[in-house]
Amino acid sequence: MQARLTTRAPAKVNLSLRILGRRADGYHELDSLVAFAGVGDALTLLPGAESGIAISGPFAAGLSVAADNLVLKAENALRDQVPGLRSGRFLLVKRLPVASGIGGGSADAAAALRLLARLNGLPAEAPVLYAAAARIGADVPICLAAKTRIMQGIGERLGPPLRLPRLFALLVNPGVAVETAAVFRDLGLLRGQEHAAGASAFALNGQHAASQEAFATALAVSGNDLEAPARAVAPVIGEVLALLAALPGCRLARMSGSGATCFALFDDCRASAAAARALARRKPGWWIRPTVLG
Secondary structure: OOOOEEEEEEEEEEEEEEEEEEOOOOOEEEEEEEEEEEEEEEEEEEEOOOOEEEEEOOOOOOOOOOOOOHHHHHHHHHHHHOOOOOOEEEEEEOOOOOOOOOOHHHHHHHHHHHHHHHHHOOOOOOHHHHHHHHHHOOOHHHHHHOOOEEEEEOOOEEOOOOOOOOEEEEEEEOOOOOOHHHHHHHHOOOOOOEOHHHHHOOOOOOOHHHOHHHHHHHHHOOOEOOHHHHHHHOOHHHHHHHHHHOOOOOOEEEEOOOOOOEEEEEOOHHHHHHHHHHHHHHOOOOEEEEEEEO
């Protein structure tokens, strides 16, 4: 039996997120600057073992191990693209909170595609991988390479990898699962309707990337168009953002994705670590992780 294969499934963070409108088919067009964190899930593939998935870790409870699991959906989607696909049994260590706006399930699906590509000798940029990813969910294509990029359309249009200054961040989730569909319902766009707030999507240039301070200043004029509807669905998000903004050294506090995870940016790792300790004393039941985005 071939040796096991392992990869990380890093958390996805929407540094900015603009909703440009809703298409006639019901999907929402977006423009988002996406980075990836140093924290995430871990996925292992045991080649040749009986197909399936086993899940452990702090957020394993209640996750399905049936065919609707996103890892297994990724396997099946790629098998449709690659006849005779070699596979095995997956072992997922679930460290990211579920339904939290940081793409945990999408990152896991993308990790499965990467492992299957390695096992089957497929190039990392093989079109069949992206075709399979697009069938699973809007965030899966960008999670494949897990590199900072602009994501557009319904998640299928990816810009080139971008170089940002090192971003020292604090990720915080209050333990409330937020259903993405509920947030989009509260946004309330009709089919074919444009969204006025979407006109000022964040634009990255060399000056923004020159320093953390310049980048945070530029990022501050953008936003997350899903924050208001997400706060209506889960009011605790407002508390999270207020607490983050009040932490010493916080340059920016914002929600990621459709929530409820929020992030704050700091000048260095000492400031983010100190902020994590201070917030953990006030909110010991929350998921709080200092990390680096890149």
